[in-house]
Amino acid sequence: MKKNDVWDFVELPNGVKPVGCKWVFKTKLDPNGNIERFKARLVAKGFTQKERIDYQETFSPVSRKDSLRIVMALVAHFDLELHQMDVKTAFLNGDLYEDVFMKQPEGFMPEGQEHLVCKLKKSIYGLKQASRQWYLKFDEVMKKHGFLKNQVDQCTYLKMSGSNFTILVLYVDDILLASNSLDMLHESKRLLSHNFDMKDLGEASYVIGIEIHRDRVSGLLGLSQKAYIDRVLTRYNMQHCSPSVAPVVKGDVFGSFQCPKTEAEKAQMRMIPYASVVGSLMYAQVCTRPDIAYIFGMLGRYQTNPGLDHWKAAKKVLRYLQGTKDFKLTYRRSDNLEVVGYSDSDFAKCKDDKKSTSGSIFMLADEPISWKSHKQQLTTTSTMMAEYVAVYNATCHGMLLRNLITGLKVVDSISRPLKLYCDNSAAVNFSNSNSSTGAGLYLDTKYLFVRERVEENNLCIEYISTKVMLADPMTKGLPPKIFEEHVSKMGLCKDLMA
Incomplete structure (x- = not known):
């Protein structure tokens, strides 16, 4: 606190109520779950702050997980240097513009000044504004020293010097640096250390709960969450459970008819940590596990009133993770350095409202950078309409990814039209046609966005067989053998293999 000049001791002005504070104690674990160190942090009781008196805006951007995977794909493809740094007490770098008075921390009151605040x-x-003020300070320093902020992900920066470049990704107080020049990388490190109190962690191996495995000789890089999955399994007493071959299989059914009907059934479910388990699954799904995207979305639909069948399905996912916790999302060099998307949909399979489920996955250099499985907002009346709505959703996200990668300025092929595969020929023909007949007449105007992108030559939609549709597991349960084949094609494997 003294080093960062966090406060001054003053008399409390009349009519002002000071914000309280408390000590928070935490045990920091290493990637293997072992105790690394014990931490004590002084925090203000921000819940007592008053809006427009103690704070104004609170929004602070957060880096997308897509950005992490895009950077990993580029690191593997170009064999970039990949290092990591940690900002010590990051929030204490942010300047405070409002007059905020806080009570003195317990145990550290200077003698004779106990009455001051x-x-x-x-x-x-x-x-409430702590995260925002830290980001504004960091952004100011980066731009001052020649780093360009990505317009899609405002926590991703790029600095170029001739043919050399450095990509920086900020995750609150964790920083990833990827560069094709070791000298430029060290220069960026010196810049950061000069402006902030930094800890240099060397080559990146563990960031935001994700383990980074790298074999530079073979040109391979893998992301995994084994330690995180082990902690989740232990938390719910599933660490010794028998593995399941798949998180969901063909024939598995979900619906509100499985929800509790009586007070006794509801009371029983209140004793079961269903919501907590689904929340734990979310982080694995978001970061490195596209193979559980569909079942995670299905389980999330019944968060407010889950039944025993839903709970059994959630435990089945945990058993699947038990058997696949060593899986790594793998990246390698490819001759095909472009973004390619796969879009799929079921048709009216939701038992509750007959809506369809969209699924998509995007690849860069033939490896996964983004995926999504979600229920469509529109009730469609045909398979073609459901598939076309899925294409629309995938197109919107694909354009966002394209713009994000364009901002990195290191992938020339991104200037070509975004290629998107669909396994429904009618939806493909409708996307590439200017006619306004048939089922397409009943679609909302916004879905014509797809045709506009095709006409502008920014999007190319092509037909692909269902057998090789990578997004198929995002929309339905599959037979175990077919599911395993799709998982492998998604880039998930137990060992890094060329």
């Missing part, structure tokens, strides 16, 4: 000068942890 702390007038905060920095955005101490716990304040």
Whole structure:
């Protein structure tokens, strides 16, 4: 606190109520779940702050997981240097513009000054605006020293010097640096260390709960969450469970008819940590596990009133993760450095409202960078309409990814039309046609966005057989053998293999 000049001791002005504070103690674990160190952090009781008095805006951008995977794909493809740094007490770098008064921390009151309060000068942890003020400070420093902010992901920066470049990704207080020049990488490290109190962690191996495995000789890089999955399994007493071959299989059914009907059934479910388990599955799904995207979405639909069948399905996913916790999302060099998307949909399979489920997965250099499985908002009346709505959803996200990668300025092929595969020929023909007849007449105007992108030559939609549709597991349960084949094609494997 003294080093960062966080506060001044002052008399409390009349009519002002100071914000409280408390100590928070935490055990920091290493990637293997072992105790690394014990931490004590002083935090302000931000819940007592008053809007437009103690704070104004609170929004702070957060880096997308897509950005992490895009950078990993580029690191593997170009054999880039990949290092990591940690900002010590990051939030204490943010300047505070409002007058905020805080009670003195317990155990550290200077003798004779017990009656004074702390007038905060920095955005101490716990304040509602703390994250925003830290980001604004970091952004100011980066732009001042020649880093360009990505317009899609505002926590991703690029600096170029001739043919050399450095990509920087900020995750609150964790920083990833990828560069094709070791000298430029070290220059960026010196810049960061000069402006902030940094810890240099060397070559990246573990960031935001994700383990990074790299074999530079073979040109391979893998992302896994084995330690995280082990902790989740232990938390719910599933660490010794028998593995399942798949998280969901063909024939598995979900619906509100499985929800509790009586008070006794509801009372029983209140004793079961269903919502907590689904929340734990979410982080694995979002980061490295596209293979559980569909079942995660299905389980999430019944969060408010889950039944025993839903709970059994959630435990089945945990058993699947038990058998596949060593799986790595793998990246390697490819001759095909372009973004390719796969879009799929079922038709009216939701037992509750007959809506369809869209699924998509995007690849860069033939490896996964983004995926999604979600229920469509529109009730469609044909398979073609359901598939076309899925194409629309995939197109919107694909354009976002395209713009994100364009901002990195290191992938020339991104200037070509985005290629999107669909396994429904009618939807493909409708996307590439200007006619306004048939089922397409009943679609909302916004879905014509797809045709506009095709006409502008920014999008190319092509037909592909269902047998090789990578997004198929995002929309339905499959027979175990077919599911395993799709998982392998998604880039998930137990060992890094060329």
